[in-house]
Amino acid sequence: MNGAALPAHSGAGGRGRAEAPEIVIVGGGFAGCAAAIALAGKGRKVVLIEAAPAIPNLFRAEKLAGDQLPLLEELGLLDDFKAASTPVEEFVNIRGRHIVDISRQLQLNMLYRDMIKVLRKRIPAQVTLRYDRVEDIVTGEDRQRVTLAGGETIEPRLVVLATGHGEALRRKLRLKRARAHAQQTISVAFTLTPPVDGFMFQSLTAYGESQGDRVDYISLFPIGADMRANLFLFSDIEDRRLKAIEERGMSALLELLPGLRPWVGDCGWVGDFASFPVELCNVENVVRPGLVVIGDAFRTSCPAVGTGLSCALVDVVCLRDLVGSWFATPGMGAEKIAAFYGAPRKMARDFSTHALAFRRRRAVADESRAGEFRQAAYYLARGLRDRLRRFAS
Template sequence: MTADTDIAIVGGGLAGTIAAIALARTGARVTLIDRNAVPPDEFRVEKLGGMQLESLERLGLLDLLAAHSTRFDQSLNIRHGRIVDRTNARYQAAFYADMVKTMRSALPGGVRTVIGRVTELATGAELQQLTIAEHGTLGARLVVLASGMSDLLRARLGITREVLHERQSLTFGFNLRPRDGIAAHPALTVYGERPRDGIDYLTLFPIGGLIRANLFVFLDHRDAWIKALRADPLAALDDRLPGLRHRLDDVELEGRVQNWIMDLAVARNVRQPGVVLIGDAYQTSCPAAGTGVSRLLTDVERLAAHVPAWLATPGMDAARIAAFYDDPVKAAMDAHALGLAGYRRAFTVDTRLSWRARRQAQFLRRRLLNAIDTLSPPLAARIRALRA
């Protein structure tokens, strides 16, 4: 068998699609395979900001995202019903399926797309063979596995998943329809009030004419309050975030409540010839930490830096692949994401004195800086610059 393509990417979610764009730009022949022609309505990331937007700008994709998502530049941060401070930073918000659709629309003409489920993978130091249901086989020099959290293909290659923290967090998503229009509703972040409630924060932000709610929780999924939340989120939140209702007195719930239980996991035995894992296929992220997309964009940018050298000479041995996992920028991002996952959980639910003190100090510092900001914005800016 000969190679039909240089790179076969399995999975056209955010990681696989952006990888296809970036790798095609290096001059490689790329084939992108996904089981769904239209991305399904799955609950994943719904707003991008900070370094995620910077990375998309470097990849030349930010303007496209901006044209197909809702921008907001400020959010009001609240705890115990009172304003803590304001975050002045750009975000772009969209439902995940729309984000993926938007990125797929930027695939260069040279990228071949195949809609089908990859059922078998045979990999080695020379040639990779993929079996695609109802399409037959495909030969590639390199397989990029961007198949998200599903385990089937990893298992075929003897790649295991080490679960670092089972059911590390719960995330809820639901839509609120404002009766008087979206304009009257600034984006809000509402922090949990007590460690025993397990609420890290609720974020409310615009997507089109809707207010989208993402709630990040560290509780047992069988907790009675979690059941109540699934049934009637506004009533359940009244109980735990009492200051919230007066800011949401003119909204109604629209559609179903989505939820996700996340295991924090890393793939093991990945240093194999011919195949490289990116995005959630390699490592999952705590949604509250907001690092999943930072990780996958780092994976894409670093992979695009390594691949031209890999394709320049015959073969695809494990040493080449290892260079990607050992890439210091990638390794640092993966470690940062795991560290932040642990931090968010401890910051929310840890009742030891050190964490109680940390929580109080952080919110006190932010409230003070916000007060200084009101009196003297230049002084507040100087203090922020000193801390940066």
């Protein structure tokens, strides 16, 4: 029965079934919660089902910037995130002992679980939030069947799959997951406490120092009184440098990025080391009746590029803009669903995220002399641009 098509709508659910909502969203992470808010805002009857009753302390995005801020504004959520985060506007960007440039843009820093808390608080009362595991989804032209862990079924017209990296439901739905690149991104996070005289920067990015070290960059940014660190490497989880940082803290970090030394002074090492490998994957045979796949469940993005939340937000906005016309006519056939994946805004965001991930990997992993020269020229040009800009202003 898994993945099979359901017959046309036969009325209300049978014994043990809840009253049918219009939309069931599976997964209450960033994408699922934002979708619940946006779709309820369009007057849809939504049930949001999340497996974990307490918000887990997952290592995911820890900052919001760039197009994420206007997207949050578009969804009426920006002020909530501003109020709950630590904002920064100035970034010192270094490579080795040299300052590449100093850049300015608003960035809102907060742990991922706090982002989810902000979103859950904004879920309106008309959304039913249920803590349960969805075990199965069967899709059809007109209605869908969602089966919960206890056997209860719900039959909405549309299912939104927002289960992130979770593989079980994608497998049951026979959604083919394809790896887009052989190289994983290893993301590492930890917290530093300020040195006696405080840090001498608001926020700092240190790029990999030697060609071939597979270090993309480390980003240091404040959350509350502490300095959070996100380090990104194009490597694998067995990389012994990760173990060294976990075991020896700052001394191993400074062996990897010696240029950091004058910037971090005698800062403290909290010891909350976390690492997470991400494969670049997307779902191939995704267009099918009654089901929309959003966020990381649709495509994982490279954490170093920092646009996973942009993709999730663009997914939500595109879905919000389409549901009105979908529910205005009978059926939820594949032709309606295809409009979501073909939405120009979504395609543009997904394409540029993907292209950036490939470009970064190529630049960092290229160990040839030409690659080394290209990287040096890139940082030199950035520095010159910055100096010219400052000279002109």
